[in-house]
Amino acid sequence: MNEKRLEIATLAGGCFWCTEAVMQKLRGVEKVVPGYTGGHVPNPTYRDVCSGATGHAEAIQVHFDPDVISYEQLLEVFFALHDPTTRDRQDADIGPQYRSAIFYHDNTQKETIRKVIANVETSGMYRNPVVTEVAPAGEYYVAEDYHHNFYEDNKTYPYCAIVIDPKIKKLYKNFEALLA
Numbered sequence: 001m002n003e004k005r006l007e008i009a010t011l012a013g014g015c016f017w018c019t020e021a022v023m024q025k026l027r028g029v030e031k032v033v034p035g036y037t038g039g040h041v042p043n044p045t046y047r048d049v050c051s052g053a054t055g056h057a058e059a060i061q062v063h064f065d066p067d068v069i070s071y072e073q074l075l076e077v078f079f080a081l082h083d084p085t086t087r088d089r090q091d092a093d094i095g096p097q098y099r100s101a102i103f104y105h106d107n108t109q110k111e112t113i114r115k116v117i118a119n120v121e122t123s124g125m126y127r128n129p130v131v132t133e134v135a136p137a138g139e140y141y142v143a144e145d146y147h148h149n150f151y152e153d154n155k156t157y158p159y160c161a162i163v164i165d166p167k168i169k170k171l172y173k174n175f176e177a178l179l180a
Helices: 016-023 046-050 071-080 107-123 158-174
Strands: 007-013 029-037 057-064 100-104 133-136 140-142
Touching: 007 016, 007 071, 016 029, 016 057, 016 071, 016 158, 057 071, 057 100, 071 107, 071 158, 100 107, 107 133
Parallel strands: 100 133
Antiparallel strands: 007 057, 007 100, 029 057, 029 140
């Protein structure tokens, strides 16, 4: 029996509820795990990270089948569905925990990130330059259970309706070929 070969993409694009909700809808994505990474405090809690003092970003780890969806395609969706030109901010979420960042797991991912950022910069998609942090993947701390599958479990929550629903609509409009 052939077992799927999954890869991991570690992405931070503001609130992890948003990035999780978007990535869960893509074909080839097997699992999305919200958590914290990129900081200096071991075993942070949500409350710790929200203080802005831990250095961690709210992030997701996307476990995906590269035979179905490529790392480059994941990054294209990532860049289209958050604002990579604002430092430490996405919409009304402000602080270093909401920064745009990609944490690469190997040199191939690092090169793909550089290529995609260059394409985004020259595409005219954004007026301002991309400020997405690019850093090697480090320790990843899984978020508390209530953050997992947040959008699917809380669609009537005001944040979901106001912030996440428009991202989902944009995903369906612009990335139909990648949807599960």
